[in-house]
Amino acid sequence: MKKTLLMLLVVLLLIPLSPNAKDHLSNKNDVFSFLQEAFQAQISLSDQTRTKEEIIDVLSPYFTEKYQKMFWKENIFEEDGKFVTYGSDFAFYYIPFFHYSEETKVVIFQESIYVLQFFPSTTHGPVSYTDHYEGVLLKKVDGGWKVDEYLYDNIPKSIIDKAY
Template sequence: MKLLLSTLVALILFLGYGHAGSAEELLTEEQSVQAVKEASELQAALTEKERPLNEIKAMMEPYFTHAFIEKYVKENVKETENGYIVYGSDFTPYSMPYFNYEEDLSFGSENNTHKLFQFFPAEEEGPVSYDDHYEAVLFVHENGEYKIDDVIFSETEPKTESPEVKQSPFNVSLIFDQSDAVSFGNEGGFSFIWNPYFKMKTLLSAYAYDVKSAAGNAE
């Protein structure tokens, strides 16, 4: 009896902490900025010399999703006599935006996609001209880490919502009476309620009561 109850308690606590530990770590603005800077350097390096195609894809893999790599290679990687290369251009499709990191950037998320973007005012002078627009880099979670999945240009501000900490679907506090309880700790999507009386009012207490009653009736 005691062994069974102990096992059930241990299983529930394990599941609760397991969910908390596996809560998906959110991408921060600082991390996204650093990723875009490094991805920009990588794309520039692809224009320096000819390489085998598999080497180009391997160089891109730490920064970009599989889908992005395939699109980028299709649009930009050209075959030569000695391998493959990206020819430098101001209009290379899927290239990282020329963010002004000394100015404010905007960061948010929508439907599990994180967006780092900046407003570009119209430019009417010089060799390159354009209207007011936004440029954004989109990040998604792939194979356990965030990677760049797309680059977009838009006349309107990209729609975002502030990233929120994901809560664990399991809450250990549910197995305790919350009267006279004090809440503390809400780390990694795991919340815990300390109750000085630890009054069990869930399946465990109900199960223990039923087993005891059944044993008494049998006697």
């Protein structure tokens, strides 16, 4: 009983209070906080099965409909008539494992924000990869900010040059 109550409390804390997009991201720290909340929303989907509507409610404050469709197709699986995500070391459309430090670059425009980081190659651990950039593109949607694109080595050179 105590375990169930504790799990319910954790889930309620992870569910955003407002279904609206974040309306003000004026600096790097605001952007980092927003992306960390978005990532927490994504990983919260692995703790229990949910209805389609519940998943949309969790993702909508942070992600455009376009992004949600890509995330859904890649990461959400049906289980007994409900839906869940499974853990992975390399799953597309999750917020990248940014360091949220000077290594993570933020380029802010009036209607878009690019967040990117260079990840040097590694052969250690369960996942290996070559040098690459990862990032996300946030866009203004109905006066608020939402993640609209996942960027994997397709970040415009002009943005990389501006960031570095």
